[in-house]
Amino acid sequence: MTLVDLLRVAGGARLSGDVTVVGAKNSALKLMAAALLAPGRTVLTNVPKITDIAIMAEVVRRLGCEVTLTSEDDISRATVEIDVPEVPRHEADYDLVRQLRASICVLGPLLARCGSVRVAHPGGDAIGSRGLDMHVAGLRRMGAEITSEHGFVIATAEKLHGATIWLDFPSVGATENLLMAAVLADGVTEIDNAAREPEIVDICDMLTAMGANIFGAGTSQIVVDGVDALRPVAHRTVGDRIVAGTWAFAAAMTRGDVHVHGVPAAHLEIALDKLVTSGASVAASEDGFRVRIDRRPSAVDIVTLPYPGFPTDLLPMAVGLAAVSEGNSLITENIFDGRFMFIQELTRLAAEIRTDGHHAVVRGRERLSGAPVTATDIRAGAGLVVAGLCADGTTDVGHVHHIDRGYPDFAADLVSLGADVRRIQAPDEPVFTM
DSSP states (O other): OOEEEEEEEESOOOOEEEEEOOBOHHHHHHHHHHGGGSSEEEEEEEEEOSHHHHHHHHHHHTTTOEEEEEEOSSTTEEEEEEEEOSSOOOEEOHHHHTTOGGGGGGHHHHHHHHSEEEEEOOOOOSSSOOOOHHHHHHHHHTTOEEEEETTEEEEEOSSOBOOEEEOSSOOHHHHHHHHHHHTTSBSEEEEETOOOOHHHHHHHHHHHHTTOEEEOTTSSEEEEEOOSOOOOOEEEOOBOHHHHHHHHHHHHHTTOEEEEESSOGGGGHHHHHHHHHTTOEEEEETTEEEEEOOSOOBOOOEEBOSTTSBOGGGHHHHHHHHHTSBSEEEEEOOSOTTGGGGHHHHHTTTOEEEEETTEEEEEOOSOEEOOOEEOOSHHHHHHHHHHHHTEESEEEEEOTHHHHTTOTTHHHHHHHTTOOEEEEEEEOOOOOOO
16 A cells, blocks of 8 residues: 655644744746746755755756756755756656646746747646646747647747737736846836735845846836846845745744745735734844734734735735634635635644635634644645644644645744644555445
8 A cells, every 4th residue: 555644743842942034936947937037056045944945956957958956964954956958858748747836937937048949838737727828928928939739838939029918917927038038129118016025025136146137126117128148147036925934924823933034015005004903912133023923813804915915925924813813804816717626634733714705704713623624835835834832632634745745844933832733644545446
């Protein structure tokens, strides 16, 4: 019988202590794609040691690059060295792309460098439909011809040119792809209604160090004046605000006291304000912030919105907080239509939740009840583990490979904060035959 990894969570923990957050997954993956824009060796530091980075490294290797991952002092972070050839290959195969939606971000840089690219339609987390319409429309405005054949997006352009592009929604992926294409295009490209996340600023900082001319990073209008060539650089990845936010909500849910290092409080302003409203004390520090609460949190209403609004990736933690808060909460998801898939699992822990479209009404309970549950995506998995800390008895969280894609050494960090969490192997569900 096949054995699978589980996280076995003992309920009743109060998290307390210090935790250090490494580089952002959602930035590091795109920085690896940006390295394709310049021949030579690019060095990325503070990269999280997670499954998604290993997959992206293989994507880049198959494009003709040499990739080396070396552990840094903290075992949860690595240095990634990428040696890019003068002429990289320009096809990203389905077997890898289906595992990692972020690999679609090679589309823009390869089109700009090579004049043609074939990228398989992406996969990734099951959190709802995320089309490529804005990526395609923007690249077409820059002069690309794009078709879809046999499961591949195929784009060609003898030379991209500047254009004015309006995004119907401030999509992070579309902003990144168009940005990386624009830095080597002829003329000026203006991206309006652009995404404003710190990860966008991070990639703009790296591209600027490579020799790109970019203006307006962190605002809704990014202007790029294309250059003829870029050079490789060394760059440190920005800290992961979603992991930091997970620890912040975990502290509030367990009535704990956690000092988070590696991410500025300003990157989580709305989320931390919600914790203050719930009754927590939040204090910024030189390299992070501290969250403390000594009583049961109060219910708060939360609405996910593009940055600087409340992050959709923290929605599982928001629902988990509501599930153990005093009173009723209304949680509204505006970004991904499948983000509520995990709620069925959370109700197995006796959470009282009723959904209606993109709204969830949560009636808080003093304690949840431990039960076996299954992670449906990266953030849902982390949220279920934290919910298990607030439950009577034991909670087994299955499909922890999802958690491994976004959280390096998650169980070890929880243990360091006082939780009883163990990674174990257990038999997979039996298959019955007749």
